[in-house]
Amino acid sequence: MSLPILDVAGTPAQMGAAHGTFARTELRTFAAERVHLAGSPVWTGRSLTRAQVLALGEASLEAHRAYAPDLAQELDAMAEAAGLSAAEVVIVNGFTDFVDAVYAVGPGQRVAAPVPEEAMDCTAFLVPGGRAADGRALFGQTWDMHETAAEHVIVLRGVPTDAPAFVAFTSVGCVGMIGMNEHGLVVGINNLSAGDGAVGVTWPFVVRKALQERDLDGALRCIADARLAGAHNYQVLDAAGRGANVEATTTRTVVTELANEALVHTNHCVAPATRAVERERDPAAVASSARRLLRGAELADRRGLGPEDLMAFTRDDQAICYRGVPPRHVATCGAVVARPADRAFWAVRGLPSEHPFVRVPLPA
Numbered sequence: 001m002s003l004p005i006l007d008v009a010g011t012p013a014q015m016g017a018a019h020g021t022f023a024r025t026e027l028r029t030f031a032a033e034r035v036h037l038a039g040s041p042v043w044t045g046r047s048l049t050r051a052q053v054l055a056l057g058e059a060s061l062e063a064h065r066a067y068a069p070d071l072a073q074e075l076d077a078m079a080e081a082a083g084l085s086a087a088e089v090v091i092v093n094g095f096t097d098f099v100d101a102v103y104a105v106g107p108g109q110r111v112a113a114p115v116p117e118e119a120m121d122c123t124a125f126l127v128p129g130g131r132a133a134d135g136r137a138l139f140g141q142t143w144d145m146h147e148t149a150a151e152h153v154i155v156l157r158g159v160p161t162d163a164p165a166f167v168a169f170t171s172v173g174c175v176g177m178i179g180m181n182e183h184g185l186v187v188g189i190n191n192l193s194a195g196d197g198a199v200g201v202t203w204p205f206v207v208r209k210a211l212q213e214r215d216l217d218g219a220l221r222c223i224a225d226a227r228l229a230g231a232h233n234y235q236v237l238d239a240a241g242r243g244a245n246v247e248a249t250t251t252r253t254v255v256t257e258l259a260n261e262a263l264v265h266t267n268h269c270v271a272p273a274t275r276a277v278e279r280e281r282d283p284a285a286v287a288s289s290a291r292r293l294l295r296g297a298e299l300a301d302r303r304g305l306g307p308e309d310l311m312a313f314t315r316d317d318q319a320i321c322y323r324g325v326p327p328r329h330v331a332t333c334g335a336v337v338a339r340p341a342d343r344a345f346w347a348v349r350g351l352p353s354e355h356p357f358v359r360v361p362l363p364a
Contacts, residue, residue, distance in 0.1 A: 001150065001350035003358050009159040016074035020081025023172035030152060030173055031088040034095045041111040044102040052107055056199065057087030060101070063200045063227055064090060068209045071175055078173065092173040094202020096191045100230025103279065104197035114280040115193040121145060121330060122190045123292045123320050125300055125310060126263040129241040133306045136341040137241035140310035141178060141188045143169065147324030147331035153349040157363040163212045165363050169336045169347045176208040182362055183214045184239025184340035190265050194231035194249040196277045203232040216242040220255065223248055233265050239340045247274040262300035266293040295319035307346065310337045314352040321353050
């Protein structure tokens with residue numbers, strides 16, 4: 001499966017317009033699907049009309065514009081180029097955070113429904129320099145979702161007028177999911193699910209804002225400063241090899257800094273503070289997350305690791321890399337490995353076990 005690369009540059013409006021034009025038809029389809037799912041009690045615990053979903057999306061725009069005005073301009077231009085509202089595109093961007101907000105503050109009666117398994121995937125690794133073959137710290141993760149999501153994967157390479165150049169593994173219409181900037185700062189994510197969501201900032205804005213920073217401290221400030229709509233785990237690594245794992249919900253944040261052991265994370269909260277606000281999850285998702293965490297820790301518990309080893313981790317067929325099967329059709333839809341010290345970034349679309357990683361250089 002080939003890996004589409006979209007190069008954008010210039011002002012936020014120019015970058016957004018280029019993205020929206022490139023993905024116009026696909027983005028419109030994607031937006032209709034995600035707005036529909038955001039009103040489904042299976043996903044959000046509430047049954048909402050399309051108008052109610054869009055009203056919550058519209059209400060969240062103020063928080064996004066206050067947090068990152070430039071990225072909000074990019075989103076507005078993307079929406080205009082695609083013939084969509086900004087509310088529709090913000091829901092496409094931060095869907096898995098947005099459902100936390102709908103669950104917590106949406107209108108109507110809440111339904112006691114667990115988060116579906118489709119929302120609960122991704123396995124991520126941070127490897128300290130002391131466990132790397134050449135002393136250079138590493139990052140890697142899978143991106144797992146409903147198997148049709150692989151069709152929407154692209155790599156976005158950006159040269160903003162007033163921010164660092166970056167490369168990001170993402171999906172059409174999303175400002176960035178997993179990325180690295182010219183300073184060697186890497187940011188990745190795992191989805192979490194919590195009951196303390198609010199109308200606020202969704203995770204792709206946090207990723208892209210963090211990619212405007214130079215180092216770990218700056219990225220951690222971006223996460224701390226966001227009034228988050230929902231729960232995500234962030235993994236951050238800078239060019240100096242400093243890294244951290246951050247479990248962040250709307251009301252709770254727990255930071256674990258990278259030390260002598262690899263940090264592995266899947267899709268359940270580990271810290272007691274964040275566990276206390278987790279939503280009920282699909283039993284299959286609970287089992288998958290626990291199984292992948294155990295397997296990931298086993299794989300990473302050694303020395304002399306290199307990028308090829310982390311690529312092999314993403315191909316692991318015991319727990320980490322898997323095909324979609326009925327009735328859920330959740331699958332590994334792509335993966336990223338990065339070595340920020342020398343600005344090396346590799347990505348694959350589709351199953352890593354079947355498709356090769358491609359090294360994607362930062363834009364010149």
